[in-house]
Amino acid sequence: MQEQLFYVHPQAEVEAGAHVGSGTRIWRQAHVRTFATIGEQCNIGKGVYIESHVSIGSRVKIQNHASIFEGVTVEDGVFIGPHVCFTNDMFPRAITPAGQLKGATDWEVTPTIVCYGASIGAASVIVCGVTIGSFALIGAGSVVTHDVPSHALVFGNPARFHGYICRCARRLTAVQEQDGQHTGWCETCQTYCTFER
Structure with a gap:
């Protein structure tokens, strides 16, 4: 039997078919769905939800209770603060126009990309269809509705440009x-x- 090279807390759930890289730690009540991919040396906090077909790079830190839904790609070295939520459908409805409950094939997933080294502050909402550039910094509590350039500092609702940021996250x-x-x-x-x- 092959030794498991990553850690999963006994109260976390990693479904069969998910891929988790070596050195990654997944803490209690986290849920990683089938076909999700997580790279090496990541830290997945308490209560994090990672849906099917989400791609997480290596050395990513995702803090408690973040929700990452299908269609999201997170590159290496990204920080995602607690309670961050990624949306994935521009036109969400629970039911079809005929009043039937929507099934998995009824959703229109719109991709979102978080590029290398970017940081997303606590309780931010990332509306699907955006690209967050390398080393960009999203302030806590922001609602991101448009692309964010590399090294940009944005915050607010909606998030607006407030300057440029170094790799060390200082202005x-x-x-x-x-x-x-x-x-x-x-x-x-x-x-x-x-x-x-």
């Missing part, structure tokens, strides 16, 4: 743009951060 100053490249100064790192928007 960049003196941001300049030339030929599609942005450069900003990070006081914390004492270095320039260069990125494409």
